[in-house]
Amino acid sequence: MAGRTDADQPEQLAPVVDRRFRTVLGRSGIFNARDLGGLPAADGTVRFGLLVRGDALHRARPDAAQGLADRGVSLVLDLRDAAERDTTAVFAHPDVVTEHRPVLDEAWSWEDEDHDHLPTLLEQRYRSILTQFGGRLAATVQRVADHDGGTAFHCAVGKDRTGLLAALLLGALGVPDDRVVADYARSANATAVQTTWLRYLGRPEGDVRPDELALGLWSARPVTMQHTLEFLHAEFGGATGYLAEHGAGPDTVDQLRQRLVLPA
Numbered sequence: 001m002a003g004r005t006d007a008d009q010p011e012q013l014a015p016v017v018d019r020r021f022r023t024v025l026g027r028s029g030i031f032n033a034r035d036l037g038g039l040p041a042a043d044g045t046v047r048f049g050l051l052v053r054g055d056a057l058h059r060a061r062p063d064a065a066q067g068l069a070d071r072g073v074s075l076v077l078d079l080r081d082a083a084e085r086d087t088t089a090v091f092a093h094p095d096v097v098t099e100h101r102p103v104l105d106e107a108w109s110w111e112d113e114d115h116d117h118l119p120t121l122l123e124q125r126y127r128s129i130l131t132q133f134g135g136r137l138a139a140t141v142q143r144v145a146d147h148d149g150g151t152a153f154h155c156a157v158g159k160d161r162t163g164l165l166a167a168l169l170l171g172a173l174g175v176p177d178d179r180v181v182a183d184y185a186r187s188a189n190a191t192a193v194q195t196t197w198l199r200y201l202g203r204p205e206g207d208v209r210p211d212e213l214a215l216g217l218w219s220a221r222p223v224t225m226q227h228t229l230e231f232l233h234a235e236f237g238g239a240t241g242y243l244a245e246h247g248a249g250p251d252t253v254d255q256l257r258q259r260l261v262l263p264a
Contacts (some may be wrong), residue, residue, distance in 0.1 A: 021067055028064040029197055030056055032158035032190035035071070036166065036183070042174025044263040049073075050150045051260055053166045055158025055194065057091045065093040074149035077101045077140060079161045091154075101140045101153075103133055103161040110217055119215045122160075123227045129164060130231070134246035141168055142248045145255035157194065159187035159220045167225065167232075171239025172253045173261055177229050187220035 018035055025033045032055035037048030049072035057076060060068065068076075076091045076098045083106050091098045108128075115124050130137070144151050155161040163184050170180045192213060198206025212218045229238075236242035240253050 024067040028061045031193045041261045044261045052152035054154040057154040058089045072150035073152045075151045077153040079155040123224045138246035138248040181225045184225040185222045
């Protein structure tokens with residue numbers, strides 16, 4: 001694919017490149033995108049330019065799409081369901097393949113009438129996703145492992161489905177739990193900006209109550225991801241055990257680490 005990746009950038013320049021990258025995406029209303037490069041991993045660090053998480057990449061205007069391609073992304077995985085895609089655009093760039101990899105069934109709901117404790121509702125829904133859709137998540141991790149190039153993945157808000165996939169990928173790469181939690185929590189400020197932007201445009205999805213943003217389904221609190229990781233450890237022995245249970249075993253983890261980890 002044409003264009004260089006930021007994996008080739010000197011380490012000290014990576015934060016500057018990342019700020020410029022996020023600024024370009026922000027002009028398209030994409031506020032929760034970031035390169036996962038630089039995080040500590042097993043025997044090294046995650047390479048820059050090979051693993052990008054984001055929100056609503058379907059909004060990317062030509063300059064934003066080109067920014068992703070220039071960064072080295074040649075595959076975009078759209079985690080939204082079919083109904084979400086039918087009512088919006090999809091990411092498009094001539095040098096980037098876009099694949100639909102829905103995490104959820106359209107009948108699955110974020111609301112749960114049997115769980116009315118707002119601060120724990122989101123982590124409860126994460127456990128439901130991990131329990132019901134493990135095969136889809138593991139297959140998507142396998143797709144990342146098989147792809148020879150940079151991969152970006154996104155849903156609508158970029159913190160839930162995207163956050164769970166990021167947690168599994170980073171866990172498989174050996175990123176410590178506290179860094180996975182910290183990366184997840186970065187979505188809180190971005191989500192606040194995103195809802196403000198949507199509300200300014202008169203979009204109904206921007207009408208979010210303060211308690212939902214702080215504690216509920218729109219939140220991104222560290223404790224939510226911490227409890228989710230504890231669930232993975234307790235039930236499966238961690239991300240690698242979870243992936244193996246659902247069809248992406250040690251060979252997949254080895255593939256991921258060989259491609260995505262820069263040795264120390």
